[in-house]
Amino acid sequence: MENEAGALSRVAGLFSARGYNIESLSVAPTEDPTLSRMTLVTNGPEEIVEQITKQLNKLIEVVKLIDLSDEGYVERELMLIKVRAVDKDREEMKRLVDIFRGNIIDVTNKIYTIELTGTRAKLDGFLQAIDRNLILEIARTGVSGLGRGERILEL
Amino acid sequence: MSTELTGAEITIRCLQEEGVSHIFGYPGGAVLFLYDELFKQDKIKHILVRHEQAALHAADGYARSSNKVGVALVTSGPGVTNAVTGIATAFMDSIPMVIISGQVPTAAIGQDAFQEVDTVGITRPCVKHNFLVKDVAELATTIKKAFYIASTGRPGPVLVDIPKDVTQQKAEFNYPASISLRSYTPVVTGDVQQIKRAIQMILEAKRPMVYFGGGVILDNAAAELTEFVRMLNFPCTGTLMGLGGYPSTDQQFVGMLGMHGTYEANMAMQYCDVLIAVGARFDDRVIGNPKHFCNEERKIIHIDIDPSSISKRVKVDVPIVGGVSAVLKELNMLLKAGRETTDINALLKWWEQIELWRARDCLKYDRTANIIKPQMVVEKLYEITSGDAFITSDVGQHQMWAAQFYKFDKPRRWINSGGLGTMGFGLPAAMGVQMANPGSKVACITGEASIQMCIQELSTCKQYHLPIKIINLNNRYMGMVRQWQEFFHGNRYAESYVDALPDFVKLAESYGHVGMRIDKPEDIEGTLKEAFKLDEQLVFIDFITDQTENVFPMVPGGKGLSEMILV
Numbered sequence: 001m002e003n004e005a006g007a008l009s010r011v012a013g014l015f016s017a018r019g020y021n022i023e024s025l026s027v028a029p030t031e032d033p034t035l036s037r038m039t040l041v042t043n044g045p046e047e048i049v050e051q052i053t054k055q056l057n058k059l060i061e062v063v064k065l066i067d068l069s070d071e072g073y074v075e076r077e078l079m080l081i082k083v084r085a086v087d088k089d090r091e092e093m094k095r096l097v098d099i100f101r102g103n104i105i106d107v108t109n110k111i112y113t114i115e116l117t118g119t120r121a122k123l124d125g126f127l128q129a130i131d132r133n134l135i136l137e138i139a140r141t142g143v144s145g146l147g148r149g150e151r152i153l154e155l
Numbered sequence: 156m157s158t159e160l161t162g163a164e165i166t167i168r169c170l171q172e173e174g175v176s177h178i179f180g181y182p183g184g185a186v187l188f189l190y191d192e193l194f195k196q197d198k199i200k201h202i203l204v205r206h207e208q209a210a211l212h213a214a215d216g217y218a219r220s221s222n223k224v225g226v227a228l229v230t231s232g233p234g235v236t237n238a239v240t241g242i243a244t245a246f247m248d249s250i251p252m253v254i255i256s257g258q259v260p261t262a263a264i265g266q267d268a269f270q271e272v273d274t275v276g277i278t279r280p281c282v283k284h285n286f287l288v289k290d291v292a293e294l295a296t297t298i299k300k301a302f303y304i305a306s307t308g309r310p311g312p313v314l315v316d317i318p319k320d321v322t323q324q325k326a327e328f329n330y331p332a333s334i335s336l337r338s339y340t341p342v343v344t345g346d347v348q349q350i351k352r353a354i355q356m357i358l359e360a361k362r363p364m365v366y367f368g369g370g371v372i373l374d375n376a377a378a379e380l381t382e383f384v385r386m387l388n389f390p391c392t393g394t395l396m397g398l399g400g401y402p403s404t405d406q407q408f409v410g411m412l413g414m415h416g417t418y419e420a421n422m423a424m425q426y427c428d429v430l431i432a433v434g435a436r437f438d439d440r441v442i443g444n445p446k447h448f449c450n451e452e453r454k455i456i457h458i459d460i461d462p463s464s465i466s467k468r469v470k471v472d473v474p475i476v477g478g479v480s481a482v483l484k485e486l487n488m489l490l491k492a493g494r495e496t497t498d499i500n501a502l503l504k505w506w507e508q509i510e511l512w513r514a515r516d517c518l519k520y521d522r523t524a525n526i527i528k529p530q531m532v533v534e535k536l537y538e539i540t541s542g543d544a545f546i547t548s549d550v551g552q553h554q555m556w557a558a559q560f561y562k563f564d565k566p567r568r569w570i571n572s573g574g575l576g577t578m579g580f581g582l583p584a585a586m587g588v589q590m591a592n593p594g595s596k597v598a599c600i601t602g603e604a605s606i607q608m609c610i611q612e613l614s615t616c617k618q619y620h621l622p623i624k625i626i627n628l629n630n631r632y633m634g635m636v637r638q639w640q641e642f643f644h645g646n647r648y649a650e651s652y653v654d655a656l657p658d659f660v661k662l663a664e665s666y667g668h669v670g671m672r673i674d675k676p677e678d679i680e681g682t683l684k685e686a687f688k689l690d691e692q693l694v695f696i697d698f699i700t701d702q703t704e705n706v707f708p709m710v711p712g713g714k715g716l717s718e719m720i721l722v
């Protein structure tokens with residue numbers, strides 16, 4: 001998208017006005033400062049996804065749009081999660097973080113703050129693996145994605 | 156060395172460069188510098204309305220009837236909020252317009268300043284695009300973009316919000332001769348493979364039907380459509396927005412389709428085997444319940460400039476994205492060059508079936524009644540104007556009767572709010588139409604409820620000597636609401652009776668116009684003739700009509716096209 005004020009609200013407004021779902025949305029400038037890249041995750045039957053694609057393409061500030069899930073792609077999301085970690089939970093939590101290849105990036109005697117990167121499924125998996133009662137706070141970035149191999153989104 | 160101009164000067168110069176002859180507006184604090192510049196020049200005529208909604212409708216009527224971009228100028232805050240209904244009206248019907256709105260000075264934005272609203276935010280969902288200009292150096296390019304975006308692709312309104320300080324600041328003026336946007340490249344020509352597939356389907360059709368909409372009017376494709384339909388001898392129907400895209404008096408035209416479409420148009424639409432949709436979008440008022448519509452098997456070819464209109468409500472077999480004019484030209488050329496012909500015998504049988512449906516005479520009404528039937532007024536208006544007037548309308552029963560009984564043979568003669576359905580549209584739209592077509596007959600078919608939504612514009616009409624003829628079909632009810640209440644709400648006429656109506660004759664006279672009132676069918680013709688003889692005056696004719704008349708046929712909401720209520 002053009003890296004302009006208001007471009008994001010046009011996308012968000014389109015989704016709410018037409019009753020589409022946004023599961024996650026992540027946006028930041030690219031190597032070309034006049035352009036932003038937005039990765040948006042949505043769901044719906046094929047006709048709805050087709051409509052979403054067409055409607056987004058109509059927005060003047062959308063420069064180019066691809067459906068990553070049409071072909072192979074890689075996705076990553078970053079999650080920061082703050083958990084209560086005391087007594088025996090401290091060891092157990094550390095072990096799980098290792099299994100999921102996360103990092104503990106902040107520690108107090110009661111709390112771990114964990115960094116975890118991966119697909120949505122992996123992050124959801126981690127949340128299922130730990131005791132829900134220990135979760136104090138979660139911040140997820142939303143998914144970013146790229147096509148696999150030679151598949152490049154370029155102008 | 157080039158001299159620098161103020162933002163206000165630049166704005167007006169841009170409009171002049173675009174060849175704008177009329178702008179419709181209303182002054183206010185944030186646009187004072189712009190008005191000052193308007194005052195100092197005489198290339199652009201400013202029309203002062205009495206309410207910003209009317210400025211938008213007038214610019215809209217101007218655009219629809221002239222094929223030029225309509226331009227409106229409003230101030231910040233309430234100027235913009237009043238304009239929103241008019242912007243949304245134009246957006247729903249894809250009308251090319253540029254709206255210049257004043258904004259509070261840049262330093263005051265976000266401070267809840269006097270007459271401040273988030274104009275770009277409020278209008279975002281009902282414009283094709285909008286801009287807030289924060290730097291005077293970008294003003295000229297932004298206005299160029301606005302005109303380009305408004306008038307290309309699927310047209311629509313574009314708003315340019317200009318803070319007051321930007322109209323004071325200076326910059327060098329360079330108006331770009333042309334512009335291109337990397338993120339906006341509308342297609343014109345259709346895909347050749349799809350066009351070839353369409354031709355094959357057309358040639359194999361046993362029960363073909365052409366269904367055209369407002370896209371034909373917007374893309375000036377009436378001649379191409381007429382050639383296409385006549386060459387193939389196919390039946391055709393038009394949507395409310397498409398009327399005039401094919402001559403309504405022609406035998407191959409089976410009338411308007413949809414909720415109040417003719418029996419023959421709706422039946423042919425439902426039971427055709429190949430449907431060619433041209434610049435139309437299968438909306439709810441046109442095909443009724445899409446599930447019911449899809450119960451019948453048919454192949455659909457859909458030509459439209461907007462890919463998002465294709466397969467939105469109804470899945471189509473051959474999508475052709477492109478300007479309808481360019482695509483029809485290509486189709487016509489290939490059809491003429493080809494050796495294959497249509498299935499003439501099947502077509503004859505299909506026409507026999509259609510004629511049987513047509514014989515049902517679904518638009519009949521009691522012509523012997525001793526009270527005025529609204530349909531008769533429209534029929535007489537058609538006769539007296541030789542079918543050649545520009546007709547605007549408001550929204551409701553009168554709109555449907557106008558569409559059913561005024562036989563539009565030419566495009567851009569029928570001006571109504573089809574998508575948004577805006578009551579109050581008719582009179583201000585007629586002002587714009589008359590401005591764009593001085594010397595032409597312009598009539599506004601309205602009702603006593605709709606006309607009161609922008610009645611203040613009688614004052615504007617006086618100021619600019621606009622000899623519009625107002626045909627007020629006065630049944631003392633919000634007729635279409637009353638009709639639905641009669642059919643679907645057990646005759647409980649909740650708040651649909653209009654009590655305490657003004658004396659429209661005196662009202663018209665108080666604005667310096669001519670007022671007439673009649674209640675006898677035998678007076679319709681004479682009164683209309685008399686009114687049109689007064690070719691320099693606005694005449695308000697108050698027709699006291701049958702209160703209980705309903706619009707037929709009717710496809711009730713949620714029902715299928717073949718499930719019409721008939722007279």
